[in-house]
Every structure is written in structure tokens, then in C-alpha cells.
Amino acid sequence: xxxxxxxxxxPNSYIGRTVPRPNARRLVEGRGRxxxxxxxxxxxxxxxxxSPHAHARILSIDTEAARAVPGVRRIFTGAELAAHCTPWVAxxxxxxxxxxxxxxAIAVDRATWTGEAVAAVVAxxxxxxxxxxxLVEVGYEPLAVVTDMRTALDPDTPLIxxxxxxxxxxxxxxxxxxxxxxxxxxxxxVSASFKTGRHTGVCVxxxxxxxxxxxxxxxxxxxxxxxxxxxxxxxxAKHLDLPEGRVRVVCGxxxxxxxxxxxxxxxxxxTVAISKVMGRPVKFIADRLESFATDIHARDHEIDxxxxxxxxxxxxxxxxxxxxxxxxxxxxxxxxxxEGNQVVNLCGGPYHFAHYRARTTVVLQNKTPTCQxxxxxxxxxxxxxxxxxxxxxxxxxxxxxxxxxxxxIADDAYPYTSPANMRFEGLSHQASLAKLLEMMDYxxxxxxxxxxxxxxxxxxxxxxxxxxxxxxxxxxxxIGGARISAQDGCTVRMDPDGSVVALSGVTExxxxxxxMLAQVVAEAVGVPVTRVRVITGDTQVTPYxxxxxxxxxxxxxxxxxxxxxxxxxxxxxxxxxAMLQCPPDSLDVVEGTVIDRAxxxxxxxxxxxxxxxxxxxDTLPKGLPRELVQTRHFITSDYPxxxxxxxxxxxxxxxxxxxxxxxxxxxxxxxxxxxxxPQLVDEQIRGGIVQGxxxxxxxxxxxxxxxxxxxxxxxxxxxxxxxxxxxxAIGHIETPTRESLLGAKGAGEAGTAGAxxxxxxxxxxxxxxxxxxxxxxxFTPARILAALGVVGKx
Amino acid sequence: MTDMPPDFARKVDIRLTVNGETVxxxxxxxxxxxxxxxxxxxxxxxxxxxxxxxxxxxxxxVDGDIVRGCLVLAAQLDGAEVWTVEGLTDSGALADLQDxxxxxxxxxxxxxxxxxxxxxxxxxxxxxxxxxxxxxxxISGNYCRxxxxxxxxxxxxxxxxxxxxTEAAA
Numbered sequence: 001x002x003x004x005x006x007x008x009x010x011p012n013s014y015i016g017r018t019v020p021r022p023n024a025r026r027l028v029e030g031r032g033r034x035x036x037x038x039x040x041x042x043x044x045x046x047x048x049x050x051s052p053h054a055h056a057r058i059l060s061i062d063t064e065a066a067r068a069v070p071g072v073r074r075i076f077t078g079a080e081l082a083a084h085c086t087p088w089v090a091x092x093x094x095x096x097x098x099x100x101x102x103x104x105a106i107a108v109d110r111a112t113w114t115g116e117a118v119a120a121v122v123a124x125x126x127x128x129x130x131x132x133x134x135l136v137e138v139g140y141e142p143l144a145v146v147t148d149m150r151t152a153l154d155p156d157t158p159l160i161x162x163x164x165x166x167x168x169x170x171x172x173x174x175x176x177x178x179x180x181x182x183x184x185x186x187x188x189x190v191s192a193s194f195k196t197g198r199h200t201g202v203c204v205x206x207x208x209x210x211x212x213x214x215x216x217x218x219x220x221x222x223x224x225x226x227x228x229x230x231x232x233x234x235x236x237a238k239h240l241d242l243p244e245g246r247v248r249v250v251c252g253x254x255x256x257x258x259x260x261x262x263x264x265x266x267x268x269x270x271t272v273a274i275s276k277v278m279g280r281p282v283k284f285i286a287d288r289l290e291s292f293a294t295d296i297h298a299r300d301h302e303i304d305x306x307x308x309x310x311x312x313x314x315x316x317x318x319x320x321x322x323x324x325x326x327x328x329x330x331x332x333x334x335x336x337x338x339e340g341n342q343v344v345n346l347c348g349g350p351y352h353f354a355h356y357r358a359r360t361t362v363v364l365q366n367k368t369p370t371c372q373x374x375x376x377x378x379x380x381x382x383x384x385x386x387x388x389x390x391x392x393x394x395x396x397x398x399x400x401x402x403x404x405x406x407x408x409i410a411d412d413a414y415p416y417t418s419p420a421n422m423r424f425e426g427l428s429h430q431a432s433l434a435k436l437l438e439m440m441d442y443x444x445x446x447x448x449x450x451x452x453x454x455x456x457x458x459x460x461x462x463x464x465x466x467x468x469x470x471x472x473x474x475x476x477x478x479i480g481g482a483r484i485s486a487q488d489g490c491t492v493r494m495d496p497d498g499s500v501v502a503l504s505g506v507t508e509x510x511x512x513x514x515x516m517l518a519q520v521v522a523e524a525v526g527v528p529v530t531r532v533r534v535i536t537g538d539t540q541v542t543p544y545x546x547x548x549x550x551x552x553x554x555x556x557x558x559x560x561x562x563x564x565x566x567x568x569x570x571x572x573x574x575x576x577x578a579m580l581q582c583p584p585d586s587l588d589v590v591e592g593t594v595i596d597r598a599x600x601x602x603x604x605x606x607x608x609x610x611x612x613x614x615x616x617x618d619t620l621p622k623g624l625p626r627e628l629v630q631t632r633h634f635i636t637s638d639y640p641x642x643x644x645x646x647x648x649x650x651x652x653x654x655x656x657x658x659x660x661x662x663x664x665x666x667x668x669x670x671x672x673x674x675x676x677x678p679q680l681v682d683e684q685i686r687g688g689i690v691q692g693x694x695x696x697x698x699x700x701x702x703x704x705x706x707x708x709x710x711x712x713x714x715x716x717x718x719x720x721x722x723x724x725x726x727x728x729a730i731g732h733i734e735t736p737t738r739e740s741l742l743g744a745k746g747a748g749e750a751g752t753a754g755a756x757x758x759x760x761x762x763x764x765x766x767x768x769x770x771x772x773x774x775x776x777x778x779f780t781p782a783r784i785l786a787a788l789g790v791v792g793k794x
Numbered sequence: 795m796t797d798m799p800p801d802f803a804r805k806v807d808i809r810l811t812v813n814g815e816t817v818x819x820x821x822x823x824x825x826x827x828x829x830x831x832x833x834x835x836x837x838x839x840x841x842x843x844x845x846x847x848x849x850x851x852x853x854x855x856v857d858g859d860i861v862r863g864c865l866v867l868a869a870q871l872d873g874a875e876v877w878t879v880e881g882l883t884d885s886g887a888l889a890d891l892q893d894x895x896x897x898x899x900x901x902x903x904x905x906x907x908x909x910x911x912x913x914x915x916x917x918x919x920x921x922x923x924x925x926x927x928x929x930x931x932x933i934s935g936n937y938c939r940x941x942x943x944x945x946x947x948x949x950x951x952x953x954x955x956x957x958x959x960t961e962a963a964a
Contacts (some may be wrong), residue, residue: 020896020899021896023904024895026904028907029839030837030907030908031880034838036841037838127824201939202939204841204843204851204903204905204939205843205903254903255841255903255904256902256903256905256940257903287845288843509902509903510904687902690942714843714848714849719937721935721943722929722930722933722938722946723930723934725944751942
């Protein structure tokens with residue numbers, strides 16, 4: 001069975017078309033169901049007492065005054081809760097040498113970052129719980145604090161976990177070719193140091209969980225704002241000593257996630273454990289301060305890089321030394337070493353060159369733990385690579401577009417293995433660049449830039465090619481021992497009225513997973529898309545799967561849905577063949593009707609087939625298979641990851657008096673393989689770009705030397721708002737993956753991956769007449785003025 | 795003050811209209827409007843995102859103006875007229891904006907959307923067709939972390955043009 005997706009006139013052609021999202025209407029009417037909207041009988045609320053110190057021994061916890069607050073029902077310390085929830089150590093076997101310390105749901109004797117929970121107050125209302133929490137008196141002995149990633153491994157730096165022997169979590173050195181010889185023989189060598197600001201996701205819906213343990217049934221139901229309900233089911237069962245089948249995780253509407261909600265958070269585990277202990281529903285909704293201090297952070301990297309080129313501008317070698325700090329613990333179960341590992345994997349990714357050395361050094365600090373956030377490692381790798389490529393072009397006197405044309409991997413070079421040992425099935429860097437330059441009228445823009453520069457207006461054009469890792473196989477986590485499913489499943493069922501229900505293990509996070517699945521299933525079965533109802537986010541109902549991360553929804557979940565839908569169609573045709581006395585393969589299903597494949601005549605509506613199967617099965621031949629429900633699972637097998645590619649461009653203006661950057665326009669051409677719903681893909685990319693622009697210009701978790709987070713609120717931690725953002729033009733090249741019938745790769749990381757690099761290159765392009773450059777994100781006015789020499793280094 | 799029952803200082807009686815219906819309530823003096831609507835009335839359309847007036851997810855209409863539900867106390871609202879996204883939906887006041895948001899996919903996770911719609915409706919209530927820059931400026935108090943804003947601006951602009959066209963034709 002193969003589908004010619006290229007033919008827009010084919011029957012049931014939903015794949016490739018913009019179809020509205022079935023859940024959007026509910027959300028615009030304010031009828032979403034987020035965790036905080038759920039109220040259960042006898043529900044309690046928990047508030048956490050959090051450490052004001054970045055590192056301190058807990059000497060005493062006095063709960064007497066807190067217990068007296070009306071409505072306070074119980075207070076838990078870390079030691080008490082440890083009896084009900086076992087600690088975890090977040091390591092992966094395939095990341096050699098990765099180490100971390102056991103982490104408890106509530107700190108037991110030591111707090112290791114500002115905001116770590118040290119006690120939990122359970123009360124009838126959140127307000128009463130907070131009142132109680134304010135009265136818990138904790139005696140602390142402040143300990144020496146480790147904050148600077150560059151000195152974390154110095155012999156005189158204190159150890160955060162003495163039993164580990166040092167503050168090193170993970171180090172990886174990858175070498176390919178003869179890097180030293182390549183640099184020694186190069187025409188030009190350019191080096192630069194880069195910093196990427198510590199970010200956090202700032203989901204508008206904070207982390208939210210409501211756990212409901214029913215003792216009579218030994219059944220735990222957890223309503224959770226999460227991206228990976230099955231992973232949470234497995235983790236909760238393990239650490240609370242429950243059979244996995246007795247844990248049900250329900251994830252309804254999720255108010256933003258971006259990777260923030262794919263991790264195991266100690267306070268959420270504490271909430272679940274408290275529900276089990278008390279036998280009552282317990283809700284925890286993080287407030288905004290808690291979100292800033294305890295949602296995972298990411299992107300805190302300092303990188304020294306150099307690039308060697310020959311006289312023709314061809315890249316000979318790239319050499320990268322990456323440092324990153326991850327906070328006091330590797331985050332469970334994905335580990336915090338992945339981001340540094342990705343930097344090693346992705347640097348230089350779009351380019352054809354032979355000699356590559358990259359090292360990542362991942363250290364512990366007394367700051368909020370970092371872990372995977374949208375486009376893990378991508379914006380860092382892209383900024384370093386694209387920054388070096390632009391600086392090399394500048395040193396050679398080459399136009400940045402021409403520099404890329406000469407070095408991007410040729411579109412006919414695939415399959416291709418990069419110097420980082422990443423295997424690319426099929427990418428389209430050259431075609432994407434050509435399309436981008438045409439879309440933006442590159443030459444015209446250069447002329448405009450030159451004209452305005454003469455008038456004292458300083459505009460810059462920045463290009464950034466990138467690769468994007470999607471559709472991960474078990475090589476991402478499973479082989480390391482983490483129980484995170486790379487496989488996903490879909491069950492597709494036809495009901496008596498001819499309507500179809502699809503149950504999928506991937507989840508809806510607002511990106512339109514359910515719309516995508518409905519389209520795929522509608523086309524596969526042969527019914528109108530409005531007759532497909534999609535169910536996600538309930539581990540008791542849907543096939544076990546990985547959920548939503550690493551842009552796997554369409555590529556993995558979509559293919560499972562396609563295969564299940566096609567299998568259901570076969571089942572339908574088997575029954576129809578018996579009823580209509582003809583070979584099943586002479587029939588087809590189109591728009592909810594069984595038809596003759598040859599002539600297209602309608603033979604029977606699905607409602608009639610459903611009526612017979614469900615209510616008059618006696619009229620069907622004995623022994624006829626009549627299961628109108630099919631399940632298929634999908635996992636990629638030929639490549640560990642489906643890589644996609646793209647290229648972005650930023651056009652902006654730098655006010656050289658104030659250092660302010662005004663974004664004028666942004667372009668992205670991206671190749672995510674098969675596009676299932678063009679509008680949803682474009683909006684994923686736009687949203688991703690804006691998260692990348694935030695990292696480039698505004699977002700940074702600022703700490704002082706004592707490990708205090710200085711801007712833990714939405715007024716001080718800046719994110720992009722509507723007024724500062726540009727319009728964005730999105731274009732596509734489609735190179736479907738041959739791993740699946742559907743051919744879809746992911747699109748969720750692309751925007752975020754390339755945007756900061758494009759902005760950096762554009763700012764440096766604008767600053768070029770002044771001889772200054774910026775490489776430290778975010779590019780604040782102070783840093784730009786410092787680059788201009790107007791003020792000292794910020 | 796020591797003779798007073800503690801409830802007297804903490805509880806306030808209010809009578810107001812919410813979505814056109816009369817509501818009588820005895821609320822904690824410190825109860826914020828968004829909590830009053832969500833917890834006491836079960837109107838969960840308005841969301842609490844930051845609780846300090848920055849993100850705009852709790853934007854509501856009170857006596858004709860848009861306010862932050864997390865900064866207004868319920869106790870202040872005796873005699874007030876409050877409209878939430880649920881009531882504005884039922885009255886049809888947001889219908890064309892909601893249609894445009896769905897058609898343009900001007901929402902992803904939907905958490906900011908009720909507040910965004912109320913803010914957008916406030917801009918369009920002034921009539922005329924605001925420029926894209928004016929639209930962006932008006933909604934710049936409303937966080938959206940999913941969409942990149944362009945689709946929202948497109949949707950609002952579409953409705954403004956449609957309304958202006960309808961008025962011109964009428």
C-alpha cells in the first residue's frame with residue numbers, strides 16, 4: 001500500500017492540507033480543562049517551604065506555629081517523605097562516566113539551590129498552605145556555594161556532593177580526523193568565545209499536578225500538566241512502590257511545555273507521595289516565583305571555538321570546547337548531560353568538512369537544575385557554528401551567503417555521515433539556502449543596507465543554517481537504561497455510526513497533535529476529518545508511548561496512526577467484501593462510504609456496515625473477522641534520529657546610540673519532510689523562532705555570586721512580547737524520510753535552533769563598520785554598547 | 795478591635811453581576827477577582843499565569859474596562875459588572891474574534907487565549923482599523939509563549955477590517 005501524497009486530487013486528501021484544529025474552539029471559548037481547573041471532593045492543597053540559601057545544611061525544622069494555622073492539615077519534612085518515595089539518580093549508561101547524586105522529593109538534610117523544597121505544608125486551600133509555609137521555621141547552616149562553571153572543578157572549590165569526588169558530572173571528547181594538522185596548515189584560523197544565557201521556559205500555565213490516591217482500589221490517578229504521561233506513570237509507580245497498572249496519568253489541556261514539562265520534578269513527586277500517604281486528592285500549582293526557581297533552566301554554556309579555512313573559503317576543521325553548569329543534580333530521568341552532548345553532536349552539522357574536535361564539560365553548581373528545553377543544544381551549536389562561519393567569511397572577505405554555498409553539504413551527498421558521526425538520511429541545505437535568499441531578496445536587502453548605512457542607519461543581515469534532531473530512536477534514552485518510550489502506538493476504532501476514534505500515545509501540547517492525527521487517520525481510513533475523534537493523554541486508555549518531545553509527534557505518532565488507520569480500512573473492506581459478495585481489494589473507502597475501487601460507485605455507507613457488524617452480526621458469515629479496531633506501533637529503525645535542516649535570516653536595525661535592536665523581519669526555510677498541516681507547521685516554526693529571539697535578545701536567569709536568582713519574576717525576566725516581534729516569512733522544502741510511509745520528520749525545534757544565530761550574525765553585520773562584535777547572549781543594549789566601545793564591558 | 799469576631803475583618807459581603815447574572819457572595823478580604831471567579835463561581839476561563847499583573851492571562855472586563863483579575867480584589871467589586879470569556883462567548887461579543895482565532899490558528903496551548911481575546915476586543919471596541927504596530931502595542935501586555943504573536947495580529951487585523959467593511963456597507 002502506498003499513498004501518492006503529491007496528488008492533491010486524491011480521495012480523502014487531508015495529509016498536506018490546512019485543517020482547523022478540533023480543540024481550538026474549546027480553548028477560545030475558555031472551556032479548556034487545565035489541571036488547575038479540576039476540583040475533586042475533599043481535595044487538599046500543598047505549598048512548599050523553599051530554601052532561601054543556595055547551599056545550606058538543614059539543622060532543624062519547627063512546624064509548631066504552622067500547624068496552628070486554620071486549615072493546615074499536615075506538614076511533611078524530607079525525612080518523613082523519604083519513607084514513602086525513594087530517591088532517584090539521573091544517569092544514562094551510554095553517556096560514559098555520567099554521575100549524579102541521589103535526589104529526594106524533599107531535601108532531607110541539605111538544600112542545594114535557592115528554591116529547593118525543604119518541607120511541604122498541606123491545607124484545605126492554597127492560601128492556608130502558604131500561610132502555614134510562612135510559619136515553618138527552618139534552621140540552616142549556610143555552606144560554601146559553587147556558582148561559576150569555569151572554577152567548579154578547581155581543587156579549592158568545595159564539593160557539592162563529596163561522595164562524587166568532584167563537581168564533574170560528565171565530560172565527553174569527540175575527535176575525528178587530524179584537527180591539529182588541519183589548523184596548522186590552514187589559510188586562516190578564526191577563533192571566538194561564546195556565551196549563551198541561562199534560560200527557562202516561562203510556560204504561561206505553571207507546572208501543575210493533582211494526585212488522587214484511592215486506598216480502596218489501590219489506584220492512583222494523577223492529573224498532570226506533562227508531555228510524557230506514560231513516562232510519569234512508570235516513574236511514579238517505581239518510586240512510590242505501586243504496580244504500574246495501578247497508576248493512571250491523565251494529561252488534558254497543557255498550557256505550554258516546550259520541554260519544561262517532560263521532567264520529573266521533586267515537588268511534583270512529593271505531591272503524589274503526599275496523596276498516597278493521606279489518601280486524599282492533593283493539588284500543587286506552582287506560583288510564578290516557584291516556576292522561575294524550580295522549573296528547569298537551560299542553555300547555560302560558555303564555549304571557546306575556532307575554525308580553519310583554506311584560501312577558497314572551504315572549512316577544514318572546527319574545534320569546540322564547551323562548558324556548562326547544570327545545577328546540583330542531573331535531572332531525572334533524561335539527565336542534564338544531554339544538552340552538552342548535543343552541542344558536541346550538532347556543531348558544524350550543516351557543513352562538509354573533515355576534521356572535528358569537540359569537548360563538553362558538564363559541572364555541578366548551586367543553581368536551579370538545568371535540563372532539556374526546546375531545541376536541546378541546537379541554538380548553542382548553531383550560534384557557535386554560524387558565528388565562526390561568519391567570522392571566517394569576514395576574514396576571507398567573502399559574502400556570508402557565498403561562504404555557505406561553498407560549504408553546506410551538497411543536496412546529492414546523502415546518505416552522509418558527519419564528522420560528529422551523525423547520520424543524515426537526506427537533507428536539503430543548498431536548496432533551502434537558495435529558496436531563503438530568493439524569498440528575502442538577499443541582493444536587494446544588501447543594497448538597501450548599504451544605502452541606509454550611508455545615511456547613518458545601521459542595519460544588519462544575518463544568516464544561520466542549522467540541522468535539527470527529531471524522531472529519536474531508543475539511542476537517545478532507552479539504551480542508557482531510561483524507561484522513556486521511543487516507540488508510539490495508535491488504536492483506531494470504527495463505531496456503529498461510522499465515526500472513528502483514534503487513541504494515541506503522543507500528547508497535545510497546543511501544537512495541534514490532535515488535528516494532525518485526525519487528518520492522518522481520516523485519510524488512512526477514508527472518512528471525513530470531522531468524523532474522527534482523537535483521544536490523547538490518558539495512560540489508562542491510550543497505547544503506551546513516549547508522548548511529546550524532540551518533535552516526534554508527527555514522525556512517530558503520525559506514522560503509527562497512519563498504519564493503524566490503514567489496518568482498520570482493511571478490516572472494514574474484509575467485512576464489506578463479505579456483505580457485498582466481492583473481493584475486498586475491489587473496494588475502497590472514500591469520505592465515509594464503501595465504493596467500487598474501479599468505477600468509484602458508492603456501495604454502502606459506513607453507518608450501514610457499522611449497523612450490521614454491531615447489531616446484526618448474525619447475518620455475517622460465521623468466522624468472518626469483524627474487529628473494527630486496530631492498533632499499530634511505530635519505531636524508526638534505520639537511523640537513530642531523523643535529522644531535518646533549515647536556514648534562517650534576520651534583518652534588524654541597531655541603534656548605535658542606545659544599543660537597542662529593532663527586529664525588522666525574519667525568514668525561515670525549513671525541511672521537515674512531509675508537511676501534514678501547513679498552517680500548524682508554519683505556526684510551530686514561528687513560535688519556535690520567537691523563543692529563539694527571546695534567547696538572543698532578552699532572556700537570562702541572572703544570579704549573584706551567592707547563587708541567588710535575581711530576576712525570578714515576569715517583570716524582570718524579559719521574554720518577547722508582541723510589540724517587539726517582527727513578521728516572519730516561512731518557506732518549505734520537503735524531503736520525506738524513507739523510514740516511514742508518512743515521511744514526516746519534526747518541526748518543533750527548527751525555529752528555536754536557528755534564530756539566535758541569525759540575530760547574532762545580523763547584529764555583528766550591523767556593527768561591522770565599527771569593528772565591534774557580540775558573542776554573549778542575550779545581546780542586551782549594554783553588551784552592544786560595550787561592543788561599540790561606548791561603554792565598558794557589561 | 796479585639797471584641798470583633800475574626801470573620802468580620804476577613805469577610806466582605808458583595809453583590810455584583812457576573813456575565814449578566816446577579817451574584818451575592820461573602821468573600822475573604824484578600825480574595826482576588828480571578829480566584830473569586832475560578833474558585834467560587836467555577837468560571838475557569840480566566841487563568842492565573844503570574845499573579846502580579848504582568849502576563850495578562852487573567853484579563854477580564856469590569857465596568858467596561860479591561861483589568862487584571864489577579865490585581866483586583868473581589869471585595870472591591872460590590873455593584874460592579876464583570877464579564878469573563880464565558881459570558882462574552884455566550885453573548886456573542888467575541889464571536890468574530892473567536893472565529894478568526896480558530897481559522898488563523900492564533901492560539902496553540904490556549905492558556906493565554908481568553909485574556910488575549912478580551913484585550914483584543916477592547917482594542918476593536920474603539921472602532922476603525924488599527925495598524926499592525928498598534929495591534930502589537932495593544933496586546934503587548936499579554937504573554938503568549940507558543941505562537942510568536944503573528945497569527946494573533948493577523949486574526950485581530952482580519953476582524954478589524956471585516957468590522958470596518960461591514961460598517962462601511964451598512
